Amino acid sequence: MKTVSNLIACLALSLSVYSQTYMDFKPKHLVNVVIAQNEGIPIFTYSQFKIEDYQKVVEAFNFLKNSSKIQFNYPQDNCHNRAEIMSMFLKKKNISHFKIWNFAPSKMTFFSSQMLEVPDKNNFSPTGKIHWGFHVAPTVLAKVNGKLDTLVLDPSLFDKPITYRKWLLVQNCKASYYTFLNSEYYLFYSINGSFVHDYEDYDQNCTTDNDIQLPNYLPKVMTGDFYMYSGSRVTQQWVEKGMAINDMAYQFYTSELLPIINDPSKAELVKEYKILFGSVNNVESIYLEYPSKCKLDPDLLEKHKAILDKYREIFIRQTSKWVQIVQELH
Template sequence: MLTALQIKTFAGSEIQSIFNEIKHFLYPSYRYLQGNCHCNAHLGSLLLAKHAVPHKKIWVFAPCRYSEHSREVFRIQDPNGMAPLGHIRWGYHVAPMIEWQDQELIFDFNFSETKPLSREEWLGHMNTPNYKCVITEADQFLFYSSPSALKPDKSLFNGNFYPIEGLCQQNRWFEKGLAANETALLMYQEVIQVALQKKANAKLINEYKFLIGSINNFECVFRDKSTNKRMTPEFQEKHHDLIHYYRGVFEDNVEKWSESIKQIIRA
């Protein structure tokens, strides 16, 4: 763990200033809570490193991610009201963490846009006493999963993490995660909110929510240009023009985030 001695040269006002800078840089990606918290956390980590703030990452796993027999997830309220089921289901969550004056401070804009959170405050947002908490070095981007021994279709955290390198870097998963969140939030504002204002029929709004309010469906359609049980060829043909337009927006956002990340690394 980091020691308070390592960062004692940082005043509280400096920590708050860095917090505000990271929030500004990450906006609006973090306001889409459906997924890609690891991308938000990694961008925050790069900015902390830019300011030479020693830090690590704190990960929390729901029982469904480490127990053979559990399906329990973190149930998170969707502040945007676009989750198809009314709430967001997380298997894990992650954020950067520093230690300052004997305090653990977690930079997580999903839950606080005004100040860092204590570990107790942060874990309280998971809405369950059941979890596994892991601290890693800041360069760890995501974790490995392995098939369950009892249920081959179930994926479990195997205790290992990996940095951005190899296929992860080549496929630009970091940039695409940030772009997915930003594009989905824009679609929420321009598609779902507009449909609600125009009092569109409930069936159409529900279809928009499944497309935009589910990270799995959204990335299937816009990042992977693929299909699944809900995002069928028929569904995508019905919404062809909408999907075609926002695929272009998504691709533009990938390039925008790619350039922003390069600027941070070069600084």
């Protein structure tokens, strides 16, 4: 296993030619240490993971792509929810895996707006491109043609398991930061809305620290702390609703937008449909009531109320479907 660790370390270093930067996000911060200790999550090391048979990995990928009911054709968002569901399936299949995370500069600093970028193969996004602050997918160790490599399982981008170098490359951001973490980690904390504890204010006459809640309007720059899918996130059905959003949005695309997308007489309607459903921020502000900095035009919402209500029913049905699937996977 030590040999495996050394080989993978060399693989990580070799990525320097692509310019992406490897970041060590092992749980060093208090939040992650406490979570890891309470939940029994070991600190990430490559030696934890078995080298899987490549054919077995291909079969698992094909199952995820074709038979898992995961919607990979709406890549606008919810990669963390897809990765969580894929991880559940992989655990059922006894495939040793972890997750690769890639972060845009905009997630790492206040002073950059640069994001990850992939083409919009469906021509569904209002801008014609898909931008991410981060992307995540399950990852395995396997030998390909006798050579050990780190393979990413991401049907939203590829039709087969792919090396992590190519996975990073297609996201078109040489300034991104990536890391590998145990599959148990679901998502990460951002500074907007977070509480800050200023322990340096402690002195002999002070028994409490100064707690400050940062404003929600701050950029969603990550803190470096990750968390599991547990507690209120489970009861609030974050994964199930995220998967249902993807199902519902892609059904809208195939049923409502695709039949008119090339009709010049429907150009204004196409534009409005893309605004409502081609932007995941807008979709989630409508159906999950997530706050959005870019408010939707109330007149646009009223104009399309009937179809928005129709797809709300579809969203509710798809959520119920994923509740059942998650229960079965557990």
